[in-house]
Amino acid sequence: MLERFELETLFALADELHFGRAAARLHVSTGRVSQTLKQMERRIGTPLFTRTSRTVCITPAGQQLHDDLRPAYDQLRAGLQKAMAATGVVSGVLRVGYTTLWCGDLVVRAADVFRMRHPDVDLRIREVLIHDPLGALRAGELDLQLSEFPIDEPDITTGAVVLNEPRALLVPADHPLARQDTVSLEDFAEAPLITIAGDIPDYWQESHFPSRTPSGKPVPRGRAVTYWQEVLPEVSAGKGVTAVCARAVHHHMHPGVAFVPFRDAPPVQYGLMWPVGSESARARLFMDTILEVAEAARTPR
Structure with a gap:
């Protein structure tokens, strides 16, 4: 017997033919979708989808399972939704x-x-x-x-x-990097990096405030602040730079700072x-x- 989430994974993948979009529909990670599919395929004994680095296709066995189970699932879900609406469960x-x-x-x-x-x-x-x-x-x-x-x-x-969201580097307005149209991750080595202090996982810190550039250069550390409101005056005073979401330029303007977009950083x-x-x-x-x-x-x- 397949569990509810396994059924939802089957139907989402069949509809989307894309692990990322299926994961978004299910509110889980792509890894969870992949793991669930592998569990189903082991239990059933045959591949349900074929996937390459570029495409996802449903197999004949997967299509048959989808066609056999979808009507019953839709009927069950509709019944549950009616019951919830009738009893006011969503409160x-x-x-x-x-x-x-x-x-x-x-x-x-x-x-x-x-x-x-x-x-x-x-x-x-x-x-x-x-x-x-x-x-x-x-x-x-x-x-x-x-x-x-x-x-x-x-x-x-x-x-x-x-x-x-695209990333940007927040720099003092008179810093040489402020005169550039874009910056690189290698530019982290050019000035002290202001970071966030607190109860934050180390891997999160490294993802947003790396200790080394992609080529291995050490990134000098500036002050670690507790609140975002402390970042802007630190940068404006020339104490360092920091990584931000590029959209911050519309919400956190401050005299003496400049937002320079990255050309090679992954999105936030x-x-x-x-x-x-x-x-x-x-x-x-x-x-x-x-x-x-x-x-x-x-x-x-």
């Missing part, structure tokens, strides 16, 4: 956090849509301070959070990537996360809503 309190202003903007827009659809849910939104990105989740103060990846913790479940990923074992119908519905609102914002009008 209660949902607490959602975010770390940056652009994440907050998205959460608030999604909240407007969510409240119209689910007026019985008491939706509460709060900012999460960057120096303690997981504290509120671990303390049971939040049910769901939108903030920077990577997060790889045994007590935190990570879901879909909601935003992919912002994703959904929640405590392991705590996912609720309310949280799942809000995740659906925030992905819908984010996709609508990306789609040209």
Whole structure:
């Protein structure tokens, strides 16, 4: 007997034929989708999909399983949704956090849509301070959070990537790098790097504030600040540079600083996360809503 998530994985992959999009629909990582598919294929004894570095195709066996199971699954899901609507199951309190202003903007827009659809849910939104990105989740103060990846913790479940944002280097306005159109990851070696101090995983720090450039040059360290508001005056005073999301230029302008985009850095990923074992119908519905609102914002009008 296949479990519910295995069925959802089968149907999402069959619809999308893309592991990343299937993972986004299911609010999990691509690794979780791949692992679940392998488990199904071992249990059934035959490949359900063929995949290369560029394509994903459903096999005849996978198509047959999909066609046989989809009608029953759709009927079961429709029945559950009717029961939830009839009994008012989607109610209660949902607490959602975010770390940056652009994440907050998205959460608030999604909240407007969510409240119209689910007026019985008491939706509460709060900012999460960057120096303690997981504290509120671990303390049971939040049910769901939108903030920077990577997060790889045994007590935190990570879901879909909601935003992919270009990176920039925040530099003093009179620094030679400020006169360039773009910067490289190698330019981290040119000035002290201001970082964030706090209860933050080491791998997260290395992802956002690397200790070495791609070629192996050491990156000099500047002051480690606790709050974002401390970063701007530090940089303006010439104490160092720091890595930021390029979108910060629209939210955090300050005299004496310049935002220079990277030409070779991967994007900053912002994703959904929640405590392991705590996912609720309310949280799942809000995740659906925030992905819908984010996709609508990306789609040209």
